[in-house]
Amino acid sequence: MAPQFQVRADYDARTIVVYQAYAPAIADAALRAGRFVAPFSFGRMTWIKPSFPWLMHRSNWARKAGQERVLAVRMTRDGWEEALSRAVLTTADPDAVARADVHVQWDPERSPRGAALNHYSIQVGIGRGLIRTFTDEWITGITDLTPQVRKAADLVRAGQAAKAQRLLPPERPYPLPPALEARLGRL
Numbered sequence: 001m002a003p004q005f006q007v008r009a010d011y012d013a014r015t016i017v018v019y020q021a022y023a024p025a026i027a028d029a030a031l032r033a034g035r036f037v038a039p040f041s042f043g044r045m046t047w048i049k050p051s052f053p054w055l056m057h058r059s060n061w062a063r064k065a066g067q068e069r070v071l072a073v074r075m076t077r078d079g080w081e082e083a084l085s086r087a088v089l090t091t092a093d094p095d096a097v098a099r100a101d102v103h104v105q106w107d108p109e110r111s112p113r114g115a116a117l118n119h120y121s122i123q124v125g126i127g128r129g130l131i132r133t134f135t136d137e138w139i140t141g142i143t144d145l146t147p148q149v150r151k152a153a154d155l156v157r158a159g160q161a162a163k164a165q166r167l168l169p170p171e172r173p174y175p176l177p178p179a180l181e182a183r184l185g186r187l
Contacts, residue, residue, distance in 0.1 A: 004119050005106055005184070007174040009050035010072075015140055016080045017072050017169065018048035018124075021059035027069035030142050036135040043128060045103065048073065051121035052169050057110035061153035062146055072143040072169070079138025083124055084180055090125075101130045104184070112152070112161045112168070122184075145169075 010017040022030070022040075030036050040046075049055045059067035088100035097103065103125035108116035126134045148167055155164035176184065 005122075006119065007050060007122050007176060007184070008109075008171040009174045010052075010169045010171055011077065011174060014077060015074045016050060016077050016174065017074050018050050018080075019052055019055040019070060019145075020046070020048060020073055021055060021062060021064070021067035021070050023066045024069055027071055027144065027146075030071065031144055034142060035139050036142075040135070042131050042135070045125045045127050046131060046134070047123055047125045048075075048134075049121065049123050050171070050174070051109060052171065053110045053112060054107065054121040054123070056112070056149065056153075057114050061156070062149045063153070068146070070145045070149045072145050073139055074141040074143070075134070075138040076140060079134065081177065081180055082138075083126060083130070083134070084176075084184060086130070087124065087184075101127045103127070112156050112164050 026036075026040050029039060036042075036046075049058075055070065056062075058064075059070065062068050062070050083102045084104070086100065087102040087104040088096050090097060090103050090105040105123050105125075106120035107123055109119050109121040111117060152164040152167040155161070155167070
């Protein structure tokens with residue numbers, strides 16, 4: 001059984017993959033440039049999620065308006081951990097949340113069919129004060145997962161969730177530095 005609050009992700013020695021869903025115009029521009037560019041908004045918070053199943057639930061398997069394209073955003077682990085070190089839980093004191101560069105919330109993890117599980121997935125909101133650093137320094141690559149998402153969604157709708165699960169990116173517990181793990185444990 002998974003711990004109730006644990007970061008699970010696809011990662012390697014230097015990078016971690018987070019997921020985002022966008023409208024085609026934003027996704028196409030980002031894929032061409034290899035980073036986020038207009039029409040991506042640099043004036044609002046952007047939420048990144050290391051949990052692919054949670055994003056599938058949130059975007060309705062890339063069927064929700066404005067979230068028709070699913071991107072795997074590979075970013076540096078240093079950037080990921082820097083963001084987490086600046087995080088404030090969204091349920092904290094409203095003044096602290098308003099001043100924070102980064103927001104964190106824990107939401108129930110989801111099964112491929114969308115059922116809430118008994119452990120939580122982290123969502124990280126990168127604020128306006130840090131968004132250029134995220135887009136220009138932390139991102140190392142962007143991949144379009146939309147075809148894979150559509151195939152997996154078709155399998156889920158056909159009652160073949162086990163086959164769909166095999167198409168999902170691998171995720172395992174992310175080894176946070178002890179000080180950061182203690183901080184997130186308090187969030």
